[in-house]
Amino acid sequence: MSDILLQVPILDMPWEDFALLFITALAGGAFGAALGALPAFIFTGFVVFLGEGINILQTEIEGVAPGIGANELGAGITGVIGFGAITGPHIAFAGGVAASAYAGKKYPEMEPDGWDYHFGKNILYAFGTKPDILAVGAIFGALGMLITRFANELIVIDGTAATDFVAVSVFATAFIARPVFGYPIVGKPSGSGYLDMSPFEREEPRAAADGGEVPLEHQGRLATEPWLPHQYRWSGVTAIGLIGGILGGYIYIQTGSIFMGYAISAMSLLFLNLGVEKIPVTHHITLIGAVGAVVFLPEYSPVIALLAAGVFGAFSGLLGELTQRLFYSHSGTHVDPPAMAIAIAMLFVALLSVAGILPNAGYL
Template sequence: MLIVAIAVITALGGGAFGASIGALPAFAFCGFMVIAGAVATAIGLEGASTSLYVAAFGPLFGPHVAFAGGAAAHAYAAKYHPELQEQDGWGYHPAKNILIPTGTNPKVLAVGAVFGAGGQLLKMGTDFVTGTQMSLGFAHIAWVIVLSAFVHRAAFGYSLVGDRQEVARRVGSTVGGTSWLSFDLDEAEPHLPWQFNWGEVLFIGGLVGLISGYITIITQSPWVMFGISAATLLFLCNNYGLRPDTDRSGTPVTHHITLPASVAAHAVFFQMQSTPVNPLVYATFWALIFGVAGAFFRELTERLFYAWGDTHLDPPSFSITITVILLVLLSNLGIIGAPNAYQSITFHPY
């Protein structure tokens, strides 16, 4: 119980941290910590690498704490302290603006703290119930982020899945498209307007998946590319490339691609005793497949839960939840890696 209490108290600070600097900057910070951990591992500083991974994925800077707490704080601030969420050029509902800091408002920080602690409790509870802390660790983090978003929508009076009529009114359009999944850029609030066309989405998924597989094999780490992807989100935080009211400018968002692709490549190349073809080719093939899958599920879930909503319900986390579960299922079937191959991937959840 002591470790639970310590983790929850720490998560209060982590959630407030995410609220104060902004949810996306907090996530980018996690990426830099992951990169530092990978470098520490590469040069043999195992103690240091463990500490850095604990910091990156644990109750202080873990995305289920700092990012989820920050997203909840943004949703609260947009409704009760709208001046904190105002930004020139932001074309969406202000609650979706997770790029900016909310500052030092005690109530907003308290919301971040509460949701941060709640995220840590949910993460630890999921680990305990499933007994798969190592193999499904990142799926646990990702699904807690998704669940936390549904909770903050309900808690602060937002629609759980969104309102097409309201969003259309907000963007100055009639409700277009034939369904929640089919619409034009100017008819809704898509997650990444520059990463919206299905062909482009799947192409980026395949390309980044291949790169992730290669980097994973040469570094022997499934976390390097995820860390790089998360860190590059700092460009969005500085308004460098994020223009939600335009359709052709923006820094690519890829952590939902790099993570499953890297884990797939790692499991195949380092865990399988034999492969149908050359191990490098087979590992790269599965990195490609899961890169495309990661991109596909992000776009699918953003069209279902983000584009018509008022707050940030994170499509990349939705995608990671799905793809990591698929990875583990395929691993346990012996299709990718040996059964329970993910148990050998070093992951320090707290």
């Protein structure tokens, strides 16, 4: 057979390479279900930190060991493992999120004591070796890989991916899981609308939509469940956005790594997973903050680039809060606000780059 017949349509990838990736994505999604979505994402942070650290080290020793090519020491760690089929958020984290959504309906008795939201939102929970839950994780891990691969090929602007499709895949698979497992896609808000968090502040309980009895799975639940009870006020989100954006930008300015700040933020969630209260979630902030430094540094001074990073970080933080109020708080499963924030922010960066307003499209 000719090489053309052995290629995967659209992806321009040999069938054997595609099969290798697809089978590994199945395992990666099951791995995310076994560990739990958040623990799997924390592993993403550690792996990306390792890969970026090695790449930074290599830039320091290139003059000493000129035979080593650019990025050869860290090749594959960040891209193939960290953002790939092993711990990529669109695969491992997505598999874990879908597993939680499935278990929230299938196994409500597994819900741990002290969990106040619907069990379908519990992304801290590790499901171990339960075969049907692992199978759900596997299916959604493979789906996440397919969405990312096809979108990167089909949805381009001026030859560049239109946004971060790893991030798009993370929330797209979560939205797909909702109707598949019997949840409302968005949910009905309480109070004065989708953006109103006051029912949570009043500890208002969930009511039946038709005036009848509240379903057993919703009894004792709050009417509105913010993504982070300690990180939802606009002022606080803006403040941590400015801080995280500046830190992400500074890391890029000093090291040349866009993803090191993201990795540190992801690793910090280990403490949140272990129960330390009020740990902020900032990976969408430090990443977009680094992008702010990337797009301003060629034309402006490092100080201006650093301030731009703070603005970009605050913008991403506010996007995360807006999307959590619209899409997380009123249904029973996790749809990831940081992923939505990254996707929207990078779409803006891509469009502004094509329009000539920004000099480049960041890491796209």
